Amino acid sequence: MIDHDALVAEIVELSTIPVIGPSDITIADYEREAHCGRHTAMGRLRKLVDEGVLDTAIKFDPHSRRQIRVWFKV
Numbered sequence: 160m161i162d163h164d165a166l167v168a169e170i171v172e173l174s175t176i177p178v179i180g181p182s183d184i185t186i187a188d189y190e191r192e193a194h195c196g197r198h199t200a201m202g203r204l205r206k207l208v209d210e211g212v213l214d215t216a217i218k219f220d221p222h223s224r225r226q227i228r229v230w231f232k233v
Contacts, residue, residue, distance in 0.1 A: 167221045176226060179218045183229035204230050 179185075189200045207213040213230045220227050 163224075167224055176217060176219050179220050179227070179229055180231075183218065183231050184213075185227060185229055189230075 184204075186197060186200055186204070189195075189204060190197060193200060193203070195203075204213065204215070208215055208230070211233060214233050215228060215230050217226050218229050219225075
């Protein structure tokens, strides 16, 4: 049987991509909090990046075991 937690830990350790932290915002988080759709959420987040309030990066999510885009405060 595969130890999924150990596998994820190994991927995280070997990966050059940072792991998602507690202050990172995903597009789904923003949609849920702002009560808006994906298109509106993406536009608002892009505007905040342009204004220098947020930055964006691709990070590893150990829960879903995949890489996703997140936004974080600069």
